[in-house]
Amino acid sequence: MALDLVRVDSISQAAGILAGDGGARFLAGGTFLVRALSAGDGSIQKLVLNDGLGLDRITIGDTITIGSAVTMAQIESEPGLAFLAPVAGSIGGPAVRNMATVGGNLFAWSPYGDFAVALLALGATVVSEGIDGETIADLEAFLKDGPQRGAIVRAVRFTAPSDGAFRYLKVTRKHPHGASVLSIAAVLPVTGGKVSRARVAYGAMAPRPMRATAVGAALDGKALDTAAIAAAVAVAADGTAPEDDPQASAWYRREVLPVHLRRLLAGETR
Ligand SMILES: Cc1cc2nc3c(=O)[nH]c(=O)nc-3n(C[C@H](O)[C@H](O)[C@H](O)COP(=O)(O)OP(=O)(O)OC[C@H]3O[C@@H](n4cnc5c(N)ncnc54)[C@H](O)[C@@H]3O)c2cc1C
Known part of the structure; x- marks a missing residue:
């Protein structure tokens, strides 16, 4: 045809x-x-x-806007997005990263969607344009409901995280660029020695990237110490619905999630 x-x-x-x-x-x-x-x-x-539509721009300030056609390679080479370079760098090999876009990643299903996981933790909103005009949606709602029919994602937008607040970890069987057994992203702002408004998100722990709201709630208002980490790890699997695929079984994903969440919260992202 x-x-x-x-x-x-x-x-x-x-x-x-x-x-x-x-x-x-x-x-x-x-x-x-x-x-x-x-x-x-x-x-x-x-x-x-998508060429010539001006969707490949990045704006950096207190609010960060990333055009939907920005590639993973662009993210890796943008100094103002250094905190996201490990996320982009974990997606496929160099040839994939030269082509794969931020917008396309929002449409990925498990075990893909690692960049969307990071955006979920960052509390991103999605700016789309359809036949009825522009809409702005929380990424969480966008991932659940999908875009309006025919709508095109223009950009994603989020508040820049404070220094050191963003963490990301990806578990894969094939290094350096296999698909996810699971991925975890977190924004853990600390005010007065206590975590406030923690946001944690998972990849490959459900058909689409998901927020780990129970984990965020367990950390809020606490110092990020052994007791708080244990409380968060105890609810690590809440709401998850992983799938079996060639990377891992759903059982294995559930078994190893708490181990890797503990590592991420303890600051071991390698
Ligand atoms: C070998 C290989 C390895 C990979 N490894 C990973 C990995 O480790 N992690 C990971 O997350 N992903 C991985 N991927 C999946 C994929 O490359 C990425 O998710 C990528 O970001 C998808 O973007 P794209 O621009 O190529 O999407 P496309 O293939 O161009 O589009 C995918 C879908 O999204 C829709 N779409 C794209 N942009 C828009 C927009 N702006 N508005 C509306 N709809 C849109 C398209 O219509 C289509 O339905 C891998 C893929 C391959 C082939």
Whole structure:
């Protein structure tokens, strides 16, 4: 079957095509989409290209905005995003990172979506544009509900974490760039010696990246000491629903999660 490639002048034009044509897909880095095409996915009949839409910009300040077409390689080389370099650097090999985008990662399913895990911990919002205009959604809601039909993600936005507050750990069987057995990201701001508003998120512990709200609640208002870490680890598996896949069984993921959560909270991210 022939495949149409469509270049557009604006996001609203792209959104119109996507909303009106069930066979159309928005092409970002193509690391998933082109693989699906190569595997013979006949439901994809048209690719709407993202070039020239200005989605590849990064703005750094108290609020950080990352365009959806920004690649993992761009993140790794941006000094103002040094805290996110280990996350981007954990995604595939160099060839994948040169193409894989932040926007595309929001659509990944377990065991992928490591960048979305970090964004979830950072409390990111997602700015999308569809045929009815712009919408801004919490990433958590976006991951649960999906985008409005045909909507295109323009950017993700979050408040810059305080120095040293962001932590990330990825467990993989194949080094240096295997898919996740699990990944954990956390923002642990400390005020007056106590953790306040902790946000912890997991990858590969559910079909989509998820927040570990019980873990965050167990840490809030406490010094990050052995007792607080033990309380957080005790509720590590709350709400998780991991799957069996070639990286690991669901049973194994549940077994090792507390071990790695403890390591992350104790500051051992390697
Ligand atoms: C060998 C290999 C290794 C990988 N390793 C990892 C890994 O370790 N960790 C990980 O997290 N992922 C991994 N991935 C998965 C993937 O590369 C990434 O998740 C990547 O970020 C997807 O982005 P993309 O730009 O390539 O998406 P695409 O393939 O272009 O698109 C994927 C889906 O997202 C939609 N989409 C993309 N951008 C937008 C947008 N702006 N608005 C609306 N819809 C959009 C597309 O329409 C499509 O449905 C790997 C992939 C491969 C092939």
